[in-house]
Amino acid sequence: MILAIPDVLTGDALATARAKIESATWIDGKATAGHQGARVKDNQQLATDDPAGREVGAQIVAALQKNPLFVSAALPLHILPPMFNRYSGGQTFGTHVDGSIRTLPDGRRIRTDLSCTLFFAEPDEYEGGELIIEDTYGTKSVKLPAGHLILYPSTSLHSVTPVTRGTRLCSFFWLQSMIRDDARRALLFEMDVGIQRIAADSPGHPGVVQLTGVYHNLLRQWAEI
Numbered sequence: 001m002i003l004a005i006p007d008v009l010t011g012d013a014l015a016t017a018r019a020k021i022e023s024a025t026w027i028d029g030k031a032t033a034g035h036q037g038a039r040v041k042d043n044q045q046l047a048t049d050d051p052a053g054r055e056v057g058a059q060i061v062a063a064l065q066k067n068p069l070f071v072s073a074a075l076p077l078h079i080l081p082p083m084f085n086r087y088s089g090g091q092t093f094g095t096h097v098d099g100s101i102r103t104l105p106d107g108r109r110i111r112t113d114l115s116c117t118l119f120f121a122e123p124d125e126y127e128g129g130e131l132i133i134e135d136t137y138g139t140k141s142v143k144l145p146a147g148h149l150i151l152y153p154s155t156s157l158h159s160v161t162p163v164t165r166g167t168r169l170c171s172f173f174w175l176q177s178m179i180r181d182d183a184r185r186a187l188l189f190e191m192d193v194g195i196q197r198i199a200a201d202s203p204g205h206p207g208v209v210q211l212t213g214v215y216h217n218l219l220r221q222w223a224e225i
């Protein structure tokens with residue numbers, strides 16, 4: 001499932017966060033690429049220990065933990081600290097798959113089930129820079145307004161098209177979900193959305209309690225925590 005999460009950051013919080021990362025120290029993105037990625041990766045990043053990156057990263061995670069759409073769709077168990085990249089002057093990231101295992105700051109290893117990209121620049125500020133995601137339903141081209149996030153399976157092949165004008169500025173990160181399987185996670189999400197709709201239309205309908213029970217009992221059967 002590929003899902004856009006609107007308005008993760010908005011207004012002053014978005015503007016302040018963007019200013020902080022724009023004025024931080026940018027390094028060659030190849031520094032953090034694996035041997036597959038280094039061949040096709042041409043961008044800039046903030047170092048993982050950059051103070052501005054850490055601060056804004058914590059702000060992003062805090063915002064996501066309070067975002068009902070994100071929590072319902074991702075069912076996150078561990079979220080890696082957000083990283084930041086930018087592309088300009090024709091920079092691009094060719095087709096690749098993200099590494100399957102990454103390490104949390106405390107040394108624990110996590111499985112990357114879902115990849116996230118949070119956009120910091122508005123689409124009309126740059127030319128190109130689409131995130132191209134290949135999944136089982138075909139190829140999707142993604143370029144979202146500033147403050148919006150795209151959530152997609154880490155199993156997908158993906159790329160970033162060359163940025164030929166302006167600068168594409170994003171945060172990117174991974175998470176391990178309580179539900180490893182994308183199809184099961186999508187079923188739970190659809191069910192949650194359906195329950196919320198019925199509850200909104202018919203408050204107090206006894207079927208809502210029954211379906212909520214089914215939701216939690218499926219989660220109980222499938223969750224790995």
Ligand code: NI
Pocket residue numbers: 096097098158
């Ligand atoms: Ni990637």
